[in-house]
Amino acid sequence: MDISSIKARINQLTQEINLHNYNYYSLSSPSISDYDFDLLLEELVRLEHLHPELALPDSPTKRVGGEITKNFKQIVHKNPMLSLSNTYSEAEVTDFDQRVRKLLQGEAFEYVCELKYDGLAIGLTYVKGVLQHAVTRGDGVQGDDVTANVRTIKSIPIRLFGDDFPDEFEIRGEIIMPRSEFRRLNEERADIGDLPFANPRNAASGSIKMQDSAEVAKRALDCYLYHIIGDALPFESHYENMVKARQWGFKVPMYIAKCTTVDAIFEFIDEWNSARETLPFDIDGIVIKVNSFAQQQQLAFTAKSPRWAIAYKFKAQRVSTKLLSIDYQVGRTGAVTPVANLEPIQLGGTTVKRASLHNADQIARLDIRVGDTVFVEKGGEIIPKIVDVDVSFRPPQSQPLHFITHCPECATLLVRKEGEAIHYCPNENGCPPQTKGKIEHFIHRKAMNIDSLGEGKVEILFDNGLLKNVADIYDLTYEKIIGLEKEHTTENSDKTRVVKFREKTVENILKGIEDSKQVPFERVLFALGIRYVGETIAKKLAVHFKNSDEIQKATFDELKEAEEIGETIAESVLQYFGNSENVAIIARLKEKGLQFSINQAAVTQVSDALQGKSFVVSGVFSKSRDEIKHLIELHGGKNVGSISAKTHFVLAGDNMGPEKKKKAQQLNVPIISEDEFFEMIHE
Numbered sequence: 008m009d010i011s012s013i014k015a016r017i018n019q020l021t022q023e024i025n026l027h028n029y030n031y032y033s034l035s036s037p038s039i040s041d042y043d044f045d046l047l048l049e050e051l052v053r054l055e056h057l058h059p060e061l062a063l064p065d066s067p068t069k070r071v072g073g074e075i076t077k078n079f080k081q082i083v084h085k086n087p088m089l090s091l092s093n094t095y096s097e098a099e100v101t102d103f104d105q106r107v108r109k110l111l112q113g114e115a116f117e118y119v120c121e122l123k124y125d126g127l128a129i130g131l132t133y134v135k136g137v138l139q140h141a142v143t144r145g146d147g148v149q150g151d152d153v154t155a156n157v158r159t160i161k162s163i164p165i166r167l168f169g170d171d172f173p174d175e176f177e178i179r180g181e182i183i184m185p186r187s188e189f190r191r192l193n194e195e196r197a198d199i200g201d202l203p204f205a206n207p208r209n210a211a212s213g214s215i216k217m218q219d220s221a222e223v224a225k226r227a228l229d230c231y232l233y234h235i236i237g238d239a240l241p242f243e244s245h246y247e248n249m250v251k252a253r254q255w256g257f258k259v260p261m262y263i264a265k266c267t268t269v270d271a272i273f274e275f276i277d278e279w280n281s282a283r284e285t286l287p288f289d290i291d292g293i294v295i296k297v298n299s300f301a302q303q304q305q306l307a308f309t310a311k312s313p314r315w316a317i318a319y320k321f322k323a324q325r326v327s328t329k330l331l332s333i334d335y336q337v338g339r340t341g342a343v344t345p346v347a348n349l350e351p352i353q354l355g356g357t358t359v360k361r362a363s364l365h366n367a368d369q370i371a372r373l374d375i376r377v378g379d380t381v382f383v384e385k386g387g388e389i390i391p392k393i394v395d396v397d398v399s400f401r402p403p404q405s406q407p408l409h410f411i412t413h414c415p416e417c418a419t420l421l422v423r424k425e426g427e428a429i430h431y432c433p434n435e436n437g438c439p440p441q442t443k444g445k446i447e448h449f450i451h452r453k454a455m456n457i458d459s460l461g462e463g464k465v466e467i468l469f470d471n472g473l474l475k476n477v478a479d480i481y482d483l484t485y486e487k488i489i490g491l492e493k494e495h496t497t498e499n500s501d502k503t504r505v506v507k508f509r510e511k512t513v514e515n516i517l518k519g520i521e522d523s524k525q526v527p528f529e530r531v532l533f534a535l536g537i538r539y540v541g542e543t544i545a546k547k548l549a550v551h552f553k554n555s556d557e558i559q560k561a562t563f564d565e566l567k568e569a570e571e572i573g574e575t576i577a578e579s580v581l582q583y584f585g586n587s588e589n590v591a592i593i594a595r596l597k598e599k600g601l602q603f604s605i606n607q608a609a610v611t612q613v614s615d616a617l618q619g620k621s622f623v624v625s626g627v628f629s630k631s632r633d634e635i636k637h638l639i640e641l642h643g644g645k646n647v648g649s650i651s652a653k654t655h656f657v658l659a660g661d662n663m664g665p666e667k668k669k670k671a672q673q674l675n676v677p678i679i680s681e682d683e684f685f686e687m688i689h690e
């Protein structure tokens with residue numbers, strides 16, 4: 008193929024794939040099989056790899072992220088990002104309707120009713136049909152520039168379809184996390200010992216503020232659009248413009264209705280109040296807007312919100328029941344959570360027997376006591392929570408509740424760090440649920456991948472005293488475990504199943520254990536279950552420090568020099584390696600032959616294109632900084648920390664510090680761009 012046909016093919020593939028993506032992600036109506044889609048995408052990836060200069064800015068291959076943002080740039084909103092006045096009362100909706108009627112002096116008008124999506128607001132600016140920037144609400148006047156992260160959300164178009172959009176306009180909407188993704192993410196976080204997000208809204212807002220857009224890309228965020236601002240919009244009314252925006256490629260939900268009477272508004276409210284559970288995402292109410300722009304202008308704004316719209320918020324579903332007792336659960340990370348056992352009660356279609364009490368502060372604040380009549384609410388959260396106590400029903404001899412002082416599992420004195428609400432059991436290597444949890448994490452598919460030890464087997468080995476920590480796994484032998492068995496009762500069922508270590512099972516286990524010795528260092532590091540060190544952070548630490556000795560030696564400041572390592576993680580790593588029991592476990596694992604340094608093949612030089620040359624890397628690149636530094640080493644170069652007259656090159660990305668630039672110029676050290684660097688190494 009000659010270059011112009013390749014160019015044409017890249018253009019065609021880009022358009023075609025973007026259209027399929029729109030049909031799939033925005034309209035939920037796929038127009039191609041997954042298989043055929045993958046073929047198109049693979050072809051585009053291949054062509055772009057051969058000719059990166061021909062890749063279009065809206066290429067679907069660019070949605071995987073990769074850009075790292077340390078501090079988000081602030082962007083001032085062209086139009087302030089106001090919120091709506093809220094109400095929980097139907098009477099106030101009627102008042103709103105009467106106010107609107109009065110101000111419009113008998114003119115005919117329409118309302119548009121929409122869902123109130125429970126996420127975080129985002130403003131997207133498009134110039135000549137191309138996404139320019141995406142900004143959070145911030146304080147309403149200016150917000151964070153989160154464009155790199157927002158580009159990874161597949162339902163947000165990078166380039167619009169058609170040609171009848173204004174040259175420049177802003178469209179606002181809500182970034183949300185669907186409930187299914189929220190559950191998946193929380194399970195994943197629990198696996199690696201991160202605290203779960205309380206609700207999908209927090210998860211969405213936490214995700215959009217992450218520094219590494221490649222990480223954002225892994226979370227299935229979505230965006231529903233509901234407000235458009237611009238000078239040359241095709242229609243003079245909200246509803247019609249939103250329908251048009253759908254054709255340009257935006258995800259404008261179908262749950263939107265025009266109505267003219269307050270009764271029709273209430274019908275819409277009632278309908279969605281009962282149907283909200285059937286939606287795949289959370290809503291917290293209904294928004295009612297006057298449709299015509301001219302009439303919106305007539306009604307105008309108060310200082311805080313428009314007079315032409317109101318948000319009706321759903322009351323959380325709430326019931327009262329009796330608090331029977333409190334259990335304290337100890338998680339894998341040692342966090343102790345109080346859980347209330349309740350007299351069973353119906354709430355939002357399910358029977359509730361247990362509710363979360365969060366922590367000691369919550370118990371003290373509510374002065375909650377066993378025997379109390381309590382109010383239970385189901386909000387955005389999956390687990391219902393106790394929100395209040397009806398003291399008028401309090402039994403006369405009831406006693407205030409004191410949070411336990413010792414671990415219910417191992418009797419160790421609990422600790423609570425200053426400023427934190429959660430109690431922890433500090434006995435991390437001797438408390439049964441913590442130990443079992445650590446071992447289960449260690450054998451996880453994403454960690455050491457010893458699948459053959461799953462499904463209740465860790466429990467049996469633990470109960471038989473064969474596994475007290477992860478290093479014990481490597482002392483297991485055929486003789487020690489053959490014939491072990493236990494009856495296993497699954498939750499919610501009376502059926503028992505016997506788990507038995509027969510010959511085949513034991514062989515599989517021993518093979519899995521042996522194979523795990525080849526698992527690369529970054530996954531071993533992840534497997535150790537250091538708090539806050541998930542898969543990504545483990546990789547960053549491994550690439551930066553190369554082996555566990557260097558990590559163990561690193562000071563707080565040295566740890567923070569690695570990409571994405573902030574204070575919390577650095578502190579947690581220090582604490583982990585400061586514990587002599589952990590150090591002893593690592594020593595045993597090392598002796599057994601596990602990988603505690605980065606694969607040599609990965610650092611073996613692939614060329615001598617940069618032989619003897621020293622580099623200072625500064626700024627933001629299309630790859631992470633550690634990857635760039637790794638490339639320098641692969642090609643024989645050397646990374647140095649600061650610029651001196653001996654430095655051969657300063658490799659400058661976006662936003663390189665002005666001081667560095669000045670110094671390089673003063674010392675006559677050539678400053679090269681990322682592209683020039685890739686040319687040097689022929690990539």
Ligand code: IVH
Pocket residue numbers: 089090091092121122123124125127128181233234294313316318
């Ligand atoms: S309209 C000037 N429509 O709720 C009015 N907002 O308290 C612009 N929200 O800031 C907002 N769903 O974050 C509008 N269908 C919807 C909405 C919606 C959710 C959020 C948005 C807004 C807040 C209002």
